[in-house]
Amino acid sequence: xxxxxxxxxxxxxxxxxxxxxxxxxxxxxxxxxxxxxxxxxxxxxxxxxxxxxxxxxxxxxxxxxxxxxxxxxxxxxxxxxxxxxxxxxxxxxxxxxxxxxxxxxxxxxxxxxxxx
Amino acid sequence: xxxxxxxxxxxxxxxxxxxxxxxxxxxxxxxxxxxxxxxxxxxxxxxxxxxxxxxxxxxxxxxxxxxxxxxxxxxxxxxxxxxxxxxxxxxxxxxxxxxxxxxxxxxxxxxxxxxx
Numbered sequence: 001x002x003x004x005x006x007x008x009x010x011x012x013x014x015x016x017x018x019x020x021x022x023x024x025x026x027x028x029x030x031x032x033x034x035x036x037x038x039x040x041x042x043x044x045x046x047x048x049x050x051x052x053x054x055x056x057x058x059x060x061x062x063x064x065x066x067x068x069x070x071x072x073x074x075x076x077x078x079x080x081x082x083x084x085x086x087x088x089x090x091x092x093x094x095x096x097x098x099x100x101x102x103x104x105x106x107x108x109x110x111x112x113x114x115x116x
Numbered sequence: 117x118x119x120x121x122x123x124x125x126x127x128x129x130x131x132x133x134x135x136x137x138x139x140x141x142x143x144x145x146x147x148x149x150x151x152x153x154x155x156x157x158x159x160x161x162x163x164x165x166x167x168x169x170x171x172x173x174x175x176x177x178x179x180x181x182x183x184x185x186x187x188x189x190x191x192x193x194x195x196x197x198x199x200x201x202x203x204x205x206x207x208x209x210x211x212x213x214x215x216x217x218x219x220x221x222x223x224x225x226x227x228x229x230x231x232x
Contacts, residue, residue, distance in 0.1 A: 045221075
């Protein structure tokens with residue numbers, strides 16, 4: 001089974017600064033999808049950004065961008081101009097592109113604190 | 117509704133009792149997932165439904181856990197003879213057709229289950 005590792009249980013960033021959350025994964029597949037989800041204290045998981053493995057261009061959504069290094073199996077999330085509302089747990093997730101790949105595999109999460 | 121709906125939002129019950137948790141996915145979403153999230157932990161996959169196919173039950177932790185999905189829509193997760201270690205937040209997610217297209221999951225707010 002694929003594994004997803006988030007090595008930073010907790011991170012903090014000053015408001016308006018930039019922070020990078022790391023994620024690595026282990027797979028033998030060549031085609032897959034990677035996701036970052038945000039879980040605020042309200043508990044609902046919210047999709048932040050998605051990356052398709054066959055695309056070399058890094059995905060970007062407003063202040064959120066990823067650094068996807070396929071050979072290194074690394075998928076970090078960069079949050080620019082951090083805002084108080086960015087404070088949450090962030091989960092990295094992997095999904096196979098195979099029609100038989102049913103599961104999403106999640107990392108253990110990184111708790112992000114934003115300091116005013 | 118507009119999103120994934122889960123009920124109840126909170127459930128407190130005595131050890132040994134059976135509980136039923138309900139998930140109403142987004143209309144038209146053929147894929148439905150159940151996850152368990154213990155305090156401060158990541159998401160543990162429990163079960164996956166895709167259309168009329170046989171569900172992927174590989175994540176169910178014991179035979180006390182079961183789930184069904186009626187009419188390809190609403191799903192019920194049942195835990196029999198609850199134990200204290202079953203205390204967790206149970207999250208449901210759905211995704212739209214196109215299994216291999218990398219569709220993200222849309223999550224409900226979860227049910228917080230507490231076993232006394």
